[in-house]
Amino acid sequence: MRVPQGMTDPLPRRQIYRLPRAQRVADIMLTARAVFREKGYNDAVIAEIAERAGVVEGTIYRYFAGKRDLLIKVVEHWYEEMLTDYDRQLEGIRGTWNRLRFMIWRHLTVIHDDPAMCRLIFNELRSGPEYRETAVFELNREYTNRTLAIVQDAMDSGEFRTGIPLRIVRDMIYGGVEHHIWAFLRGEGNFSPDESADAITDIIHRGLVRPGAVIDRGEQVIRRLEELAERLERASGQTQRLQNASGVATEISRTTGKASC
Amino acid sequence: MRVPQGMTDPLPRRQIYRLPRAQRVADIMLTARAVFREKGYNDAVIAEIAERAGVVEGTIYRYFAGKRDLLIKVVEHWYEEMLTDYDRQLEGIRGTWNRLRFMIWRHLTVIHDDPAMCRLIFNELRSGPEYRETAVFELNREYTNRTLAIVQDAMDSGEFRTGIPLRIVRDMIYGGVEHHIWAFLRGEGNFSPDESADAITDIIHRGLVRPGAVIDRGEQVIRRLEELAERLERASGQTQRLQNASGVATEISRTTGKASC
DNA sequence: TGGACATGATGAGTAACGCTCATTAATTTT
DNA sequence: AAAATTAATGAGCGTTACTCATCATGTCCA
Structure with missing residues (x-):
């Protein structure tokens, strides 16, 4: 026998709070970031993100086209935040070696400080077919171009020899860094951004510098x-x-x- | 009205062929390789692999623990095949520069010849939590160690300066290669294994060689x-x-x- | 003040997919 | 030829991303 249809408790539905669009989006993205970080993309479940954000699954799909879109937005937001102050810091550094070293060190440090997020980028986002349409792709391009500008300057001034395609230099630096931090990203072992930056900068610099x-x-x-x-x-x-x-x-x-x- | 239960066609089930275990496994793996290559891991569907292999879904699970296990077995098989004749080829090459160049060129060539398979390794297999238990992991280790042995020899003989951790050298080479072929793996553009090998070997060699x-x-x-x-x-x-x-x-x-x- | 309107939010429902298992039937053994 | 063995089947289950008809809430205007 059920409770008779009295005044009390006709609808067990909880109070619904309506928030302005921007606020909801921010809430969901913050929660999604946490869940993605903890579980990775595949093991993250929309239902859990919804619950922890205090909404229902349908609500998420009101603001995001799908799980993938949610990932992209989350990562883009983090990435933009991360790049703040970048140029200003670089401005204060003189000398090719030091400038290169800074770029490499900075990259290593970002990874060291937030491996879970970088794992999302390297393993999930970048594998997808839509990566090139992503803001992360474009931002990353600019970011690596700043490094190449340092190399180009050194070539122009005669400090570095010419004839090596800049693309290869970029690949060696960023590929080298990525490979280097791979085990760390998987939670196996650690690395020192300082020491690693020295070693990598060293090889790159010697590989490019004009002999005596x-x-x-x-x-x-x-x-x-x-x-x-x-x-x-x-x-x-x-x-x-x-x-x-x-x-x-x-x-x-x-x-x-x-x-x- | 259905067909009356006559002698004819009481069971529309098709003829079942029982094959020796090894044959079935080989069939399934061959089909799975094709499907994974065409669709990638996530978009590959077990039902399709089963159908194209001429079996039913359940049969696949009789021989493989799951989709992931199937991927691993398929990749391992390909990888072992691929490494055949490796050492014999290297034996015929003298000189640090040439030997290094060969290792890099070989790696680039493998990728150039079968990008879909390499994509599976780089994007799917290697991200997974079980990668270290994989035969691919172990084989890859040996494979890169052969490169490091070349570097070590050069250090011992005084041709290369010492003090650079071998790990970093490995990261620069293999990370550099990987980053370099990234766009190609995504189906964007092409590259020449020969030219790329020259450029990469060049930087690495100059980065390591002892100054005159x-x-x-x-x-x-x-x-x-x-x-x-x-x-x-x-x-x-x-x-x-x-x-x-x-x-x-x-x-x-x-x-x-x-x-x- | 109250009714209309726009839209935030709901949650039941769907399709797809990986995976399981009781049942069936081909093959081997006795 | 019957029994035993085991390859193979396919219906069905649980999970999960995603949809949509419906409801609720805050706002605007008469």
């Missing part, structure tokens, strides 16, 4: 021999070329020997 | 000329020339050695 002001004669000879070898390799298949190349090598090496030191 | 001042210049010249000789030998494809090339190298080294400081 005076290029000795030996270096010149070797370079020309190497170019020659490349040409021979490309045109290889002909045995008779080898003979020739060896002959040339011998001849030049004599010069080198004399001129080195 | 420390090691004596003559030694450096000799080493690089020796590498040159090796390259020329390979380019010619003639074994008998080896004698000749070695002779030249020796001769040069004598000259250089005398002249160096």
Whole structure:
């Protein structure tokens, strides 16, 4: 037998609070961020986000096109927040090595401070087919371009040698960092942003910097021999070329020997 | 009105073929590989794999613990296949630069030849929590260790400076490659394994090689000329020339050695 | 003050999908 | 030929992202 239809408790539905759109969106995004952080994208459940945000599932779909859209918005918001003050900090740093080091260190530090969020970006967001339409993509582009500008400046001034595509430099830096922090992102082990930044900057810098002001004669000879070898390799298949190349090598090496030191 | 229960067609169930376990597993894995390649992990549907393999969903779960397990088995199989002949190829290459270049080039080539499969590894498999228990993880370890052994050898011989953690070198190489091929994996644009390998090897090598001042210049010249000789030998494809090339190298080294400081 | 209106919020319902298991039938053993 | 074994089936279940008809609340205006 049920409770008779008295005045009391005809509708067990709880009080509904209506909030302005902006407030609701902010609430949901904050909760979603927390849940995504804790569970990752796949294991995060919309129902839980809804409950913790104090709404019902349908409400979320009123403001977000779907789970994926929610992820994107959450990450974009975090990313924009994260990039604040970036340029101002960089402005205060002089010297190619220091500036490069700062960019690398900053990147490492962001990851170190919020691995869960970075995991979302690296593992989930960036795999998706819509990544290029994302604000994160565009912001990231600008961000890495700032690093490349440092390299370009150094090339222009003669400090770095030219001929290395900037794209490769970018890949080595950011790819290297990413690979480096991979285990940490998975919760295995730790790393020091300072030490890692030193090591990575070191390799990159040495890989790009022009050898000592005076290029000795030996270096010149070797370079020309190497170019020659490349040409021979490309045109290889002909045995008779080898003979020739060896002959040339011998001849030049004599010069080198004399001129080195 | 239904068909009366005559002798004809009482069970519309099709003929069931029972295959030996190994055969079934192979069939399913082959089909699964195709579907995963076409759709990616998330969009691949077990029902489709079953249908295309000529079985029913339940059959797949008889041989695989779940969708994830199926992915892992499929990728492991591909990976093992892919690593065949690896060591034998490397054995035939001399000189630090060339050996490094080969490792990088090989990696790039694998990706270039089967991007869909690599996408599965990079985006899906490696994100999962069970990656470290995977055979792919272990194989990958060995694979990268071979690269690090090359670097270590160069450090031992004095060709590379020491003090840079090998881990960082590994990160720069493999992270750099990965970042480099990212757009390609997403189906945006292309890349040349040859050119990319040259550029990446170049930065890494220069980043690690000991500056001329420390090691004596003559030694450096000799080493690089020796590498040159090796390259020329390979380019010619003639074994008998080896004698000749070695002779030249020796001769040069004598000259250089005398002249160096 | 009260009724109309716009819209925030609800929650029951749907489709898709991974996965399970009792049942069926092909194959082997006795 | 019967019994035992086990590959294979397919109906069904639980979960989860997502939809939509309905309801409730705050606002505006007569």
